[in-house]
Amino acid sequence: MRKTLAIILIFVGMFLVVIGILAQFYAPDRLEKTPLDVHNVTHLSGTAELGGESVPIKITSTTVTDSDKSTDNVVVWNNASCVVKDEDDVPDCVSTDDPGNRLISASTDQFATDRVNGLAVADATKYLGADATPHVGLVNKWPFNAQKKTYPYWDDTVGAAVDAVYQSTKDLDGIEVYVYKLTVDKAPASIAEGIDGLYSANTEFWVEPRTGDILNQIEDQVRTTTDGSPVLSIQAEFTDKQQKDSIASSHDNLSKLDLLEKWVPLVGYIAGALCLIAGILLTLSTRRRDEGSSNGTREKAAVA
Template identity: 50%
Template sequence: MRKGFGIGLSVLGGFLVTLAILAQFWAPGRLMKTPLDTDSLTLLDGTAELSDGTGGTTSFPVKAFSVTRADSERSDSDVIVFQNSSCLVKDEGEIDECVSADDPQERLVSASTDNFATNRRTAMAVDDPKYLPPSAEPKQGLVNKWPFEAEKKTYEYWDGYAGQPVDATYDRTESVDGLETYVYKIEVSDAPIELSDGIQGTYSVDREIWIDPTTGAIINQSEHQERVDDEGNPFLILDYGFTDDQVAGNADDAKSNAGALDLVTKTVPLVGWIVGIPALLIGIALQLMRRRTA
């Protein structure tokens, strides 16, 4: 009886210790990667002031839609390729999607498409023609998420309007729907841009981004943005951010994903070490005692 019990404990202990080693040292590198089936719709709302062409502005509520899909055929085990399309529209007529440039109500304010690639673990931009079409804009820094296990520090974050990476500085920790997030602040002042064909101006923004530190997912975002011409006249002023429903959905997804990661990378190793090592030692001791008795 003692023989079978000792062998059983040794086998169980060895299995749990091996599982703990795999979960702690092997699993994170396999699990902490941006999924290749990423397909997301991000919704924002707020207000805008648009130049009326006479030096004044017209104010109206706006909505923004941003669709980001992974291109699994171009992606691989290390790099994920994204296709993004976004638009800003006047919030009129219960609009729930982008409209075309020939919309009879003239609700389209702006629209754009983009292709980019990022490292699946660090989330840093990858500028490599192997993954991107020739028309893709070169990028640096973070683009659409933070790295797994984000830190309280300053990251480089790509700003498409400024056309360069800017500092995203850790500002504070804040709870969003019961999820602990890190809040990063971005400030850009008077970056030269082309407002429209042949019209030059500057771009400034004050932006805050709420990040789930475990997965690096963006939970919330808000900003005040100003685009003005060379004479200081407003071209477009925006105050907008993620909708309440978007924030709630992002927080729920992050809690679920972070919980699954914590289970594998933290709980399983802890149980493996706490239960596995004693079981292994007791099992070996019982077998040695049996041999001495025999």
């Protein structure tokens, strides 16, 4: 019985140590990858200066993964964005013939990114087709385990990657976030359909570094004609509800990562080591006991 118990303890100990090793060294490679079943809707609110009039606006961006086109290393995304005047209980988006003339802009985009570092892949046409618009840099999230450094971030209006510079570290409802700032200064761009002009922007991204998720985004955009006449300016950021939802989701994701990357290895190593030690000690104790019994039997036989 003691031998059997010792074998069981050693087996369980080895099993737990292996689980700890896998959780520490193998799980991160599997967990720290963008899922292939994302359906994310973000909401921003603010104001816009349009035609000399200040109006409340809301911005909705829907980003969905295309699992059929994605691979183990690359994820394909479809995005639709809409900016509308926040009037008369307007829906997230309206058509160009909206009776209230509430549509400011609407666009769609398709891109492919690396599932770990978040960067747009160089051979996007392989996943999106020959007519796809090439993207460069980060597009919709930061990499896992983001660093305090400058990252290239895709700006669709400019049609190029712009530096997103690390600014500071802040606390957002108990979550440490890195703040990055993207600055564009009077860049030539298409400011409206068929109209070229100048585009300026100051955008802050509040990023949870372990997952690379954006928990808040603050935008300040100005579009003018080439001679500097104002056409459109927008100031907006994540709605309060969007921030609360993003923070809650981040807390949940971080808890899962901590469980699998910290607590499972720790418990595996400690519990496994205790089981191994107990099994080895029990084996040695059983062996000494057996040797003692054997010596006693031999002594009795010699006396007889």
